[in-house]
């Protein structure tokens with residue numbers, strides 16, 4: 001078991017990699033515990049959950065909204081949750097985002113911990129303290145930054161994960177390598193088949209290194225005033241298309257990463273050979289744009305126009321100078337629309 005600490009201006013958190021759910025009790029400092037989980041995770045794993053009342057919500061991004069938050073608040077009231085209670089969130093990134101937000105806003109904040117059950121949540125969503133829900137077609141537009149007490153990454157959960165969800169988790173690891181660590185990127189390039197097949201050593205290395213990258217960034221800039229924005233590589237465009245086309249988060253950000261890398265080449269920042277390394281790795285991971293989707297660029301650009309990072313006709317974008325070196329630059333929306341045409345070529 002390895003531990004990574006988050007010690008940030010937005011609170012502290014301990015992330016345990018290769019810890020077991022059966023040890024969760026020793027990290028929970030409350031008699032009254034409530035588990036929040038989704039229907040799939042409950043179906044597979046209820047028998048190994050620590051003892052607690054369970055709030056079950058429907059799985060899927062479509063439920064990451066304020067209605068679900070209200071449902072949870074009502075359940076909290078029914079179950080007499082107060083500030084001495086503990087909320088344990090067991091599920092993928094949708095659950096950790098929703099449940100982290102519900103716990104940290106109810107009664108002005110109840111302590112909570114995460115047991116992420118998807119690769120994407122272990123690598124990324126459960127780490128860093130961003131909680132929240134979608135609203136009116138906008139991704140994560142309602143939320144807060146508040147750290148869970150702990151995150152237990154137990155690879156036992158990954159065995160029931162559908163292959164497509166494994167690939168989506170690897171997309172966030174590719175992102176971490178692309179922005180900060182060429183050696184992680186090269187490791188995934190070399191071991192992508194083992195990673196897809198969840199080879200234990202390969203997956204543990206990928207989770208550990210990705211979490212370390214995110215934790216270092218969060219420790220330096222928890223509230224996303226500078227460095228943390230680099231984690232948005234692939235996400236600005238990705239978020240714009242994720243809800244429109246109802247595609248998985250990892251699939252959407254993979255498309256976003258290809259577009260950002262392409263713009264980086266057009267601006268003379270990134271070499272063509274690095275662009276092809278990124279594109280080929282995403283193709284090897286079956287994360288290349290789905291040719292059966294006809295992307296409506298006007299709709300995507302329209303959604304970007306309402307993005308909080310936009311100023312006039314420019315939007316803040318994360319570009320690459322090389323694999324492992326990211327920069328933040330404002331880019332023109334027309335330039336983006338032009339690059340995005342590549343998707344329908």
Ligand SMILES: NC(=O)c1ccc[n+]([C@@H]2O[C@H](COP(=O)([O-])OP(=O)(O)OC[C@H]3O[C@@H](n4cnc5c(N)ncnc54)[C@H](O)[C@@H]3O)[C@@H](O)[C@H]2O)c1
Nearest residue numbers: 040059092093094095117118120124125130157160161249
């Ligand atoms: N807060 C952050 O910093 C952050 C970072 C990245 C992504 N996210 C968010 O995370 C979400 C995506 O997370 P996700 O990909 O984990 O999605 P998810 O939570 O929807 O999980 C994907 C699917 O896998 C199922 N599932 C979960 N664990 C399983 C298991 N062990 N076995 C079988 N099935 C299982 C779920 O029920 C769901 O159907 C998005 O909403 C995204 O915005 C948040």
